Amino acid sequence: MGRIRHQDLRNSPACPVEGTLELIGGKWKGVILYHLIQQGTLRFNELRRKMNVTQRMLTNQLRELETSGLIDRKVYAEVPPKVEYSLTERGRSLEPIILALKRWGDDNILAIGYVAPGTC
């Protein structure tokens, strides 16, 4: 996913834009962050039920967010397993950006020509 290639970081005062986008730009990362902002803490399958995504992809995206230091993964030694995800402080610092993305999308995406088939 958003592995940053070093070349991206050269030659451009704008690269932080690029870098930030790579961190939150994976197929499901924005949505995961959004849900965690709304709910605070969510278990794996709670997240899964909110987003039509396979286990594999969800695990994958969560791991990358964790590696980036944006979310926290708390495992309870129980059976059946229980794992809770929440935002780290750094993750929370993205809140204004995520919410701005959502607001902009609400205001503009339909106008641009994408049509939601059912509900959105």
Place this chain on the structure above:
Amino acid sequence: MGRIRHQDLRNSPACPVEGTLELIGGKWKGVILYHLIQQGTLRFNELRRKMNVTQRMLTNQLRELETSGLIDRKVYAEVPPKVEYSLTERGRSLEPIILALKRWGDDNILAIGYVAPGTC
């Protein structure tokens, strides 16, 4: 590229986040928008010189931004060719988001562990 698949728009109150990210999430789109915010108007090769990118990719990303209604393409009937790119009103409405992405990146990317090799 940022083609939105309809499935993404179902089942999630967060999909505008996803949608917006797809519009600005192409490999070079964030940077292009950033430069246009800074400079107002730029010619094709001016942009190219600011970003280590091939002609092919730059054309591609510019076309997609144009299709999304975020940038304007003005062709002058001259030789050698002259084409100017600038933000549309809708594009300008992304300014706070792009600048927030840049600021967040400046504050966080190095801390997260990416190391700029030379300058950045």
Place this chain on the structure above:
DNA sequence: GTATATAGTGTCGAAAAAGGTACCATGAGG
């Protein structure tokens, strides 16, 4: 004994995104 829920992992293949190289038209400058 069987089914259920949870939070995963592994493998595979298709599709999408990105990148490399070559090529084009044209007018100006020498």
Place this chain on the structure above:
DNA sequence: CCTCATGGTACCTTTTTCGACACTATATAC
């Protein structure tokens, strides 16, 4: 005549991403 600059396009290959599907372990409930 040759060369340069501009803003592309065409063709092809590589890399990355996405998703389908099968499989796992374990405690609990029936």
